[in-house]
Amino acid sequence: MLYLKICSQNLRPKKLPSALENDPHYNITNLKCRVNCSFYFKIGACRHGDKCSRLHNKPTFSQTIVMPNVYSNPQHNQTESVISDQEVQLHFDEFFEEIFVEMEDKYGEIEEMNVCDNLGDHLVGNVYVKFRKEEDAEKAMNALNLRWFNGRPLTCDLSPVTDFREACCRQYELGECTRGGFCNFMHLKPISRDLRKRLYGRSKKRSKSRSRSRDRSHRRRSRSRDRDRRGRSGRY
Ligand SMILES: [Zn+2]
Ligand SMILES: [Zn+2]
Numbered sequence: 184m185l186y187l188k189i190c191s192q193n194l195r196p197k198k199l200p201s202a203l204e205n206d207p208h209y210n211i212t213n214l215k216c217r218v219n220c221s222f223y224f225k226i227g228a229c230r231h232g233d234k235c236s237r238l239h240n241k242p243t244f245s246q247t248i249v250m251p252n253v254y255s256n257p258q259h260n261q262t263e264s265v266i267s268d269q270e271v272q273l274h275f276d277e278f279f280e281e282i283f284v285e286m287e288d289k290y291g292e293i294e295e296m297n298v299c300d301n302l303g304d305h306l307v308g309n310v311y312v313k314f315r316k317e318e319d320a321e322k323a324m325n326a327l328n329l330r331w332f333n334g335r336p337l338t339c340d341l342s343p344v345t346d347f348r349e350a351c352c353r354q355y356e357l358g359e360c361t362r363g364g365f366c367n368f369m370h371l372k373p374i375s376r377d378l379r380k381r382l383y384g385r386s387k388k389r390s391k392s393r394s395r396s397r398d399r400s401h402r403r404r405s406r407s408r409d410r411d412r413r414g415r416s417g418r419y
Contacts, residue, residue, distance in 0.1 A: 302364030
């Protein structure tokens with residue numbers, strides 16, 4: 184509250200609020216307004232949640248929606264008996280395909296979908312779906328908030344994340360993250376290659392069949408997206 188007042192008067196405080204005095208991440212140059220939470224801004228989730236001393240700027244429009252805590256990795260569930268990596272992959276691919284296909288059929292074309300394999304409360308099982316159009320994301324969010332999944336009501340929000348490269352843990356992608364499941368950057372669980380081809384090929388096929396009714400600029404965007412995807416293949 185103190186910060187908001189300072190911000191509106193465009194003044195700097197003489198003394199830092201005690202919550203920030205001992206914060207090693209605090210940076211005086213950021214103090215033009217209340218400090219934005221860089222974790223929320225980049226990753227769309229922060230371990231402090233609503234209690235964070237920094238600002239979580241929830242977007243009013245976004246191409247991306249997030250459904251927190253939806254995917255449950257059977258390997259992380261202590262009560263399950265030992266389950267092989269192959270079985271986990273199969274289970275994950277099925278989960279991923281079900282959500283992807285339903286979302287794309289009901290709400291609109293998907294640019295990418297990502298699922299976190301982290302263990303921290305704010306990231307565990309989070310599913311991010313980035314639609315090509317913001318309107319589709321909004322439509323999906325409104326509909327999904329009335330839905331249930333696996334016997335639990337779904338919650339769905341717009342997410343500020345549009346660039347997943349920024350949100351991902353680079354060390355995890357190299358197999359070198361020492362923070363494990365409790366890392367605060369996204370550990371995105373990869374789907375199998377075949378499924379990737381099948382799912383992301385769907386929209387390519389659809390774009391082709393619809394191309395007559397589409398305008399030129401849209402087709403140009405589709406092509407650049409495909410190029411981009413080829414360039415990044417193997418990242419996720
Ligand atoms: Zn935060
Ligand atoms: Zn990590």
